[in-house]
Amino acid sequence: MTSLDTLLAGLARERATGALRVGRNGTIFLSEGRVTYMECAQTPGAERLLAAGGLVTEAALRRARADGGCARLLEEGCVTRGELQYAVLGAVLDAAFFLLPGVGTRPKFRPGEQHWLGGQWFFDVAGLVRECARRREQLARIWPSADLDTAPVRPVPCPPGQSVTLSKAQWEILVRADQVSTPLELARQIGRSGYSILLGVRRLAAAGLLAPPEAPALPKRARRPEDRRPPHDPRAAHQPLGPQVTGDPADLALLLRLKKALEELT
Amino acid sequence: MLGLDTCLAEVMSIPGALDAMLIDHTSGMAVAFSTASGVDADRSAEALTEALRATSDGLSRSSPGDYVRVDEMLITTDKGHHLLRLLDTAFEGPLALYVRLDMERSNLALARHRLQAISNQLLT
Structure with missing residues (x-):
């Protein structure tokens, strides 16, 4: 291409x-x-x-x-x-x-x-x-990182110093920032060029006035299926009483042969 | 009717004018410039933008409780005058009209008057 x-x-x-x-x-x-x-x-x-x-x-x-x-x-x-x-x-x-x-x-x-x-x-x-x-x-x-260019603009609730100086564009960004809109969405709302908003956002970031972008969410832990609940859980599937039995007749025959062999030894 | 490209010819007709440039203050870009020898338009536009920003930041800190809106900036050096006029536009950060004037041949009052007249024609 x-x-x-x-x-x-x-x-x-x-x-x-x-x-x-x-x-x-x-x-x-x-x-x-x-x-x-x-x-x-x-x-x-x-x-x-x-x-x-x-x-x-x-x-x-x-x-x-x-x-x-x-x-x-x-x-x-x-x-x-x-x-x-x-x-x-x-x-x-x-x-x-x-x-x-x-x-x-x-x-x-x-x-x-x-x-x-x-x-x-x-x-x-x-x-x-x-x-x-x-x-x-x-x-x-x-501001060297491009992470904020596409992330929602989220101003910090409290500025890091005692006072800050803002340019006109920066003021407009802060007033419109709703924690959801990205810089380009703000540009369209305000009616300013996208680049001037990016400049403003990066200057705000450099001054420490923007929260860092959220890290991508961790993969959600899969819900434990019903049948995997611990046995003491009241919602767990019912378990048969006593140890599990195999109804396999081969086992019975094996036990009988073992019994016989042990008797012969003595 | 004056355009961004044709206004520089008017600026250069001010007596004593050596260079002229039209700068977009938001991006620090030279929108138009008179062809002067040995001047890198991009770099000088960027430097002048920074000078303007530093000035308005400094003034806003030194005049608390007041708005600062720079109209014009005049710097006099040993060789001449540098005149910067800020033109507010309705939609984007201001344009700056810059002219460098020769110390001997220029009349500062006349240059300021002419620059103001040109900027009034350029934008409403």
């Missing part, structure tokens, strides 16, 4: 235009070999970022998608070109971070297909891969 970035590098060399669908994980949109948009099932897209920020309503986004595209969105004046570019930039880099390391499960390329938010920012494939590597390195520098 070829990795996704080698596949993308090939499409970039061919200056391909179209959409690369990666199973159910996401879609990468290219225009003349440059990435224009990327969707990932795990991370919030640019539309979600814009709507969560309160800049554009969901209805306005739907209207623009159906007719007019980005030009209409900019004309209506609720969002500036800079903001639109920043939303696309953030969403694409975030999607790339979670999508690219995977192997291409049944990738399918459809030439000519475009995303309506594409064309705001053009990424070259090598640059995207480099930025993802840089981000991974940055995470590792803050």
